[in-house]
Amino acid sequence: MSDTKKKETFGGTLIFVFIICLVCAALVSISAVGLKPLQQANKLLDKQTKILEASGLLEKAGSDIVGTYGKFVVAKMIDLNTGNIIDGDTDMFDERTDARDETISIKPENDMAGINRRANRAVVYLVNNEQGQLDTIVLPIIGSGLWDLMYGFVGLAPDLNTVRSVVYSDLKETPGLGAEVLNPKWKALWPGKKVYNDQGDVAIKIVKGGAKQGDVHGVDALSGATLTSDGVEHTLHFWLGDEGYGPFIANFPNKITNGGLN
Numbered sequence: 001m002s003d004t005k006k007k008e009t010f011g012g013t014l015i016f017v018f019i020i021c022l023v024c025a026a027l028v029s030i031s032a033v034g035l036k037p038l039q040q041a042n043k044l045l046d047k048q049t050k051i052l053e054a055s056g057l058l059e060k061a062g063s064d065i066v067g068t069y070g071k072f073v074v075a076k077m078i079d080l081n082t083g084n085i086i087d088g089d090t091d092m093f094d095e096r097t098d099a100r101d102e103t104i105s106i107k108p109e110n111d112m113a114g115i116n117r118r119a120n121r122a123v124v125y126l127v128n129n130e131q132g133q134l135d136t137i138v139l140p141i142i143g144s145g146l147w148d149l150m151y152g153f154v155g156l157a158p159d160l161n162t163v164r165s166v167v168y169s170d171l172k173e174t175p176g177l178g179a180e181v182l183n184p185k186w187k188a189l190w191p192g193k194k195v196y197n198d199q200g201d202v203a204i205k206i207v208k209g210g211a212k213q214g215d216v217h218g219v220d221a222l223s224g225a226t227l228t229s230d231g232v233e234h235t236l237h238f239w240l241g242d243e244g245y246g247p248f249i250a251n252f253p254n255k256i257t258n259g260g261l262n
């Protein structure tokens with residue numbers, strides 16, 4: 001009994017705690033490093049799933065997301081300022097992290113998406129149909145909602161005016177309110193809407209109280225979530241305008257041949 005008591009010294013306890021901390025830290029580090037490739041693979045799979053959804057191929061893909069993506073989708077890196085296609089690792093590009101040191105500030109009067117800065121580059125996705133013809137161009141979008149930035153994609157038909165889809169992939173809006181942007185019923189309001197008016201200005205809009213029948217630019221606002229709805233409109237105006245994909249859209253027919261697969 002007295003022997004055991006002697007061993008329980010303050011120094012001994014400290015060493016024991018230190019060793020436990022060291023072991024735990026090592027375990028956490030090893031699992032963080034070990035799981036990183038899995039996390040990256042899951043992130044890529046999630047992105048590919050959203051891109052297939054934005055191009056209407058998700059149902060067809062079933063569980064074969066990677067195979068369907070590989071068969072139909074071609075990712076291209078573009079210079080947002082010139083609209084030209086440039087070289088770059090499209091899989092590894094992440095506008096949230098990799099592009100931080102090559103961003104430009106956006107003048108407050110042009111920053112309707114509320115993002116302050118944007119990268120000079122972006123990755124766009126050209127999605128072909130079974131016949132190998134270009135069917136949808138999927139463009140990543142980022143913009144402020146009520147609570148935080150919302151990340152998603154807008155899918156356009158090859159005329160780069162007709163909307164195929166608006167698909168959000170990451171947002172912190174309130175479930176039942178702003179997060180209703182994920183509701184299939186609301187997403188179903190987008191296909192066929194026109195981005196630009198006859199003057200070439202971005203005219204797509206969210207209409208509080210509901211868009212009139214036959215309004216080719218208007219989509220119903222989410223009820224009880226006007227702020228998120230406005231965020232979606234402002235995000236689309238930014239990204240489809242001159243500060244976003246405008247130069248790419250203006251250059252597009254000259255730059256892409258053979259369904260973008262070359």
Ligand SMILES: Cc1cc2nc3c(=O)[nH]c(=O)nc-3n(C[C@H](O)[C@H](O)[C@H](O)COP(=O)(O)O)c2cc1C
Pocket residue numbers: 146147173174175177178179222223224225226227228229
């Ligand atoms: C807890 C809480 C969460 C809310 N979440 C959202 C939201 O995610 N998106 C949004 O636009 N409005 C949200 N609102 C409501 C806004 O504050 C605001 O009232 C609403 O956008 C106005 O929309 P309405 O004019 O359609 O009623 C939330 C309000 C509360 C109290």
